[in-house]
Amino acid sequence: MLELIDVSKKFKQNAAVKSMNMFIEKGEIVGLLGPNGAGKSTAISILSSLVEPTSGDVKYQQKSIIKNPVALRKIIGIVPQEIALYEDLTAEENMKFFGRIYRLKGEKLNMKVQEVLEQIGLSDRRKDMVKTFSGGMKRRLNIGVAMLHDPEILVMDEPTVGIDPQSRHYILQTVKRLNQERQMTVLYTSHYMEEVEFLCDRIYIMDKGSLIASGTKDEIKRILASENTISVKADYWNDAFIEKLKANPVIHQMNVEEKEITFVVSREVNIFTKLAKLAEETNVSLNAVDVKNVTLEDVFLHLTGRALRD
Amino acid sequence: MRGIILARFTSFIRNPWLFALFTGMSIIFALIIGNFGAGNEKVTVPVYGDEALQTDTIGTALAENEVYNFKWMKKEELEETIRRGNAEAGVSIEEDGYEMIVGIESPNVQLIEQTVAAIYTDKIQAANLLAVSDAQTEAEKEELLAAFQHAKEEPVFEITNQSFHSSETFLFDNGLHSLFGFTLFFVIYTICYNVLPILIEKKAGVWDRMILSPMKKWEMYIANLIYSFFEGYLQVVIIFTVFRFIVGMDFQGKFPAILLIMIPYVFAIVSLAIFLTALVKNTQQFNAALPIVSVSMAMIGGAFWPIEIVQSEFLLALSKINPLTYGMEALNGLVIYNTPLDQLLMPISILLLMGVIFMGVGIHLMERRHV
Numbered sequence: 001m002l003e004l005i006d007v008s009k010k011f012k013q014n015a016a017v018k019s020m021n022m023f024i025e026k027g028e029i030v031g032l033l034g035p036n037g038a039g040k041s042t043a044i045s046i047l048s049s050l051v052e053p054t055s056g057d058v059k060y061q062q063k064s065i066i067k068n069p070v071a072l073r074k075i076i077g078i079v080p081q082e083i084a085l086y087e088d089l090t091a092e093e094n095m096k097f098f099g100r101i102y103r104l105k106g107e108k109l110n111m112k113v114q115e116v117l118e119q120i121g122l123s124d125r126r127k128d129m130v131k132t133f134s135g136g137m138k139r140r141l142n143i144g145v146a147m148l149h150d151p152e153i154l155v156m157d158e159p160t161v162g163i164d165p166q167s168r169h170y171i172l173q174t175v176k177r178l179n180q181e182r183q184m185t186v187l188y189t190s191h192y193m194e195e196v197e198f199l200c201d202r203i204y205i206m207d208k209g210s211l212i213a214s215g216t217k218d219e220i221k222r223i224l225a226s227e228n229t230i231s232v233k234a235d236y237w238n239d240a241f242i243e244k245l246k247a248n249p250v251i252h253q254m255n256v257e258e259k260e261i262t263f264v265v266s267r268e269v270n271i272f273t274k275l276a277k278l279a280e281e282t283n284v285s286l287n288a289v290d291v292k293n294v295t296l297e298d299v300f301l302h303l304t305g306r307a308l309r310d
Numbered sequence: 311m312r313g314i315i316l317a318r319f320t321s322f323i324r325n326p327w328l329f330a331l332f333t334g335m336s337i338i339f340a341l342i343i344g345n346f347g348a349g350n351e352k353v354t355v356p357v358y359g360d361e362a363l364q365t366d367t368i369g370t371a372l373a374e375n376e377v378y379n380f381k382w383m384k385k386e387e388l389e390e391t392i393r394r395g396n397a398e399a400g401v402s403i404e405e406d407g408y409e410m411i412v413g414i415e416s417p418n419v420q421l422i423e424q425t426v427a428a429i430y431t432d433k434i435q436a437a438n439l440l441a442v443s444d445a446q447t448e449a450e451k452e453e454l455l456a457a458f459q460h461a462k463e464e465p466v467f468e469i470t471n472q473s474f475h476s477s478e479t480f481l482f483d484n485g486l487h488s489l490f491g492f493t494l495f496f497v498i499y500t501i502c503y504n505v506l507p508i509l510i511e512k513k514a515g516v517w518d519r520m521i522l523s524p525m526k527k528w529e530m531y532i533a534n535l536i537y538s539f540f541e542g543y544l545q546v547v548i549i550f551t552v553f554r555f556i557v558g559m560d561f562q563g564k565f566p567a568i569l570l571i572m573i574p575y576v577f578a579i580v581s582l583a584i585f586l587t588a589l590v591k592n593t594q595q596f597n598a599a600l601p602i603v604s605v606s607m608a609m610i611g612g613a614f615w616p617i618e619i620v621q622s623e624f625l626l627a628l629s630k631i632n633p634l635t636y637g638m639e640a641l642n643g644l645v646i647y648n649t650p651l652d653q654l655l656m657p658i659s660i661l662l663l664m665g666v667i668f669m670g671v672g673i674h675l676m677e678r679r680h681v
Contacts, residue, residue, distance in 0.1 A: 050518050073522045080515025088321040100313040101523040129324070145519070 001026045007056030009042050016042040018209040024187055029179050031200030032189040039209040040189040041157055048076055048155050077151030081158045083138045087131040091122050091141055102149040112148055120144040136167020153185045172198055193296040207304045221294045229292040230271055232261045234284055241282040253301050314533035328503055333545050336496040337552055344488030354379045355422055356388040359403030371429040401426050483646055490641045491613035493549045494634050498579055498604045500545050504538035505583035506596055535580055542576045564644050567651055571644060574661035575637035581665040584672035611635040636660045
């Protein structure tokens with residue numbers, strides 16, 4: 001349906017996107033995952049025809065949209081990372097403004113505004129000015145105005161940044177519902193693993209302008225199939241325990257917190273006896289040792305050597 | 311396009327305080343600095359002479375003078391006043407002549423002397439007229455002098471000589487100058503803060519949404535610029551209307567022409583605001599740059615003081631690329647120098663040209679930098 005073919009984008013000397021290939025099929029939710037500055041926003045700007053790539057092509061229904069983006073623009077809705085609304089207007093006035101720019105008018109516009117306000121749960125606040133809204137309500141309205149013209153593809157650029165867990169849950173449920181009930185195609189970018197895991201059928205992981213992995217959730221997690229993530233808990237650590245653990249060649253990606261240490265080891269290594277022996281030698285009293293399920297965060301850490309939120 | 315203008319207008323109605331602030335400041339500054347309401351305060355000129363002269367023709371004429379307040383005092387007192395710099399000059403009055411006592415050489419000294427000289431000329435003319443006339447009785451003499459006075463006030467023909475540009479002299483009206491200066495100065499802020507939302511909306515992604523809609527990009531620019539022009543022009547109209555109908559300035563009957571001549575100025579400032587917005591990267595930079603640009607423009611454009619007193623060739627050269635210079639020139643030409651509108655085509659054309667250039671370059675920069 002929509003694809004990026006070997007797309008690169010340079011801003012002066014800075015390569016924001018490097019030789020990126022990506023496709024989205026109708027009716028699926030695709031996640032684009034990566035830390036801040038990975039190039040996600042540039043990639044989706046290219047995909048939605050807002051930014052022209054330095055090289056490569058963008059095709060919608062097998063036709064390049066770089067020189068003629070009209071067909072794509074008719075069926076795409078965009079939810080920017082920032083709150084792209086007029087703060088001095090009410091929720092309803094914002095809706096009507098963005099509806100009018102899509103040539104909706106009269107009764108049709110009123111009905112559509114009413115319908116979307118109900119979908120995003122803001123119909124009882126329709127007459128209130130946006131500047132009086134909470135962060136979560138603004139985010140919901142930000143999504144709502146992108147849905148007014150019934151887009152086939154909804155591009156969402158980190159739509160849950162800086163909001164409370166309840167609003168985030170509401171937004172995620174709304175996106176899921178739109179996809180299931182209307183078969184709306186969604187491209188969802190985020191640096192929150194759990195959101196992408198919850199929503200997306202397929203995932204692309206970006207770092208430093210390049211795609212470093214892609215596939216379904218299971219396919220991506222299988223990247224770490226030969227390794228286990230171990231969690232060790234204790235009331236306190238001492239330097240000797242940490243230093244000896246770090247010095248062990250089979251342990252990598254070690255992360256030390258106040259009462260928990262996590263690290264990755266090969267599945268072939270029996271780490272439990274080694275840990276018990278080390279704890280005894282260094283006088284550390286272990287509370288628990290767990291083998292954790294592989295998460296996308298672990299995969300990202302494995303692929304890039306740093307956490308997503310770094 | 312209508313949608314954008316409507317949205318901007320609704321925002322303005324809900325939040326008109328910035329507009330009100332700049333409009334109010336223009337009016338208040340012009341009233342205070344322009345010394346409105348203080349009446350026609352006369353310049354005091356110390357005068358010394360015999361007591362008999364105070365009630366004579368000369369004394370009466372001096373007392374009736376509309377421009378200067380001739381204040382009689384003792385000779386020592388007069389000299390002390392001038393020595394202390396409390397008066398630029400004084401006059402020693404005698405029966406058949408006068409003597410100027412000058413403290414500071416200034417254009418005022420010449421005007422004082424012209425005033426006193428004119429009074430003596432009138433007196434001598436009247437005396438000569440009476441001497442050569444057949445008037446015998448007091449009534450006949452008074453009738454003759456009345457006829458002479460009438461002839462002076464309403465002559466058969468009058469010769470006037472006006473000059474728009476002069477390297478030597480210039481006309482200055484503090485009230486008008488303050489009004490023009492502060493109006494042109496503060497409207498820069500109103501307009502710039504109306505163009506700034508383009509930058510904010512671009513950063514926030516509102517423009518991305520509009521670009522993806524069937525709306526054309528030129529419609530987005532035009533709608534924003536029309537609205538910015540409207541608000542800037544509204545401010546100018548309100549200020550001049552207040553001074554015309556509340557303060558009571560008659561602008562030499564040029565009120566409609568003033569409003570007309572402000573159109574190219576406001577257009578040029580809207581374009582300058584686009585250019586400035588294209589140069590900065592964010593609101594913080596804009597807020598830092600705006601006062602620097604606007605105050606510099608006001609200083610070298612003659613908004614705060616007459617540009618005619620600026621001596622530096624460099625500053626004068628800079629003023630040539632400053633829309634405010636041409637705005638002041640057009641307003642001063644129209645109201646103070648009484649220049650016909652068609653003879654102000656030069657500053658008007660320059661303002662229009664600047665408008666086109668600033669807007670073209672500004673929009674080009676914005677698009678190229680993806681601001």
